Amino acid sequence: MNLQCFRNNVIFGSLLTFAAVGSFAQTKEVKKEPIQMTSAASGSEMYKSYCAACHGKTGKGDGPAASALKTPPSDLSLLTKNNGGKFPADHIAYELRAGVAGAHGSADMPVWGPLFSSVSNRDDAMVQMRVMNVVHYLESIQAK
Numbered sequence: 614m615n616l617q618c619f620r621n622n623v624i625f626g627s628l629l630t631f632a633a634v635g636s637f638a639q640t641k642e643v644k645k646e647p648i649q650m651t652s653a654a655s656g657s658e659m660y661k662s663y664c665a666a667c668h669g670k671t672g673k674g675d676g677p678a679a680s681a682l683k684t685p686p687s688d689l690s691l692l693t694k695n696n697g698g699k700f701p702a703d704h705i706a707y708e709l710r711a712g713v714a715g716a717h718g719s720a721d722m723p724v725w726g727p728l729f730s731s732v733s734n735r736d737d738a739m740v741q742m743r744v745m746n747v748v749h750y751l752e753s754i755q756a757k
């Protein structure tokens with residue numbers, strides 16, 4: 614399944630997210646899989662399940678799916694550094710819920726609001742908890 618299909622699926626709110634990437638000779642292919650259930654209480658578990666495929670285990674943007682994307686995944690360990698030394702918690706929470714507005718409004722970054730909602734019985738308080746715990750996890754991996 615190619616990237617365009619994945620993006621359309623996210624836009625239409627299906628329960629799919631990136632999981633793995635296979636490399637066959639010259640062709641890189643990103644596989645999509647149903648979004649996995651995770652604990653809303655664990656930012657690190659959510660990060661590993663939902664983010665590491667693209668952003669890498671340590672957030673540096675070097676996950677296995679990264680090279681198949683048109684836009685390189687951001688280095689999430691530099692969020693504080695890139696924001697003048699202050700971790701931009703509110704901004705990141707907003708981007709997770711509503712999406713990152715990339716160049717020309719089409720980023721390879723999934724919009725997590727609807728995806729988190731789909732694994733939270735559409736309970737908005739749970740979605741908020743997921744967002745906040747992922748944001749806290751990101752804060753914990755900032756470069757010193």
Ligand code: HEC
Nearest residue numbers: 631663664667684685686687705713715716720721722723
């Ligand atoms: C399918 C690959 C993919 C997955 C999965 C993914 N991201 Fe991203 N992410 C990207 C790409 C690509 C960008 C860069 C978008 C751009 O600049 O247009 C990005 C950008 C971001 C940004 C913006 C950084 C900044 O400097 O403003 C944040 C924050 C972020 N991702 C967090 C996450 C989190 C948290 C998760 C897991 C819940 C996640 N991403 C999952 C691909 C992904």
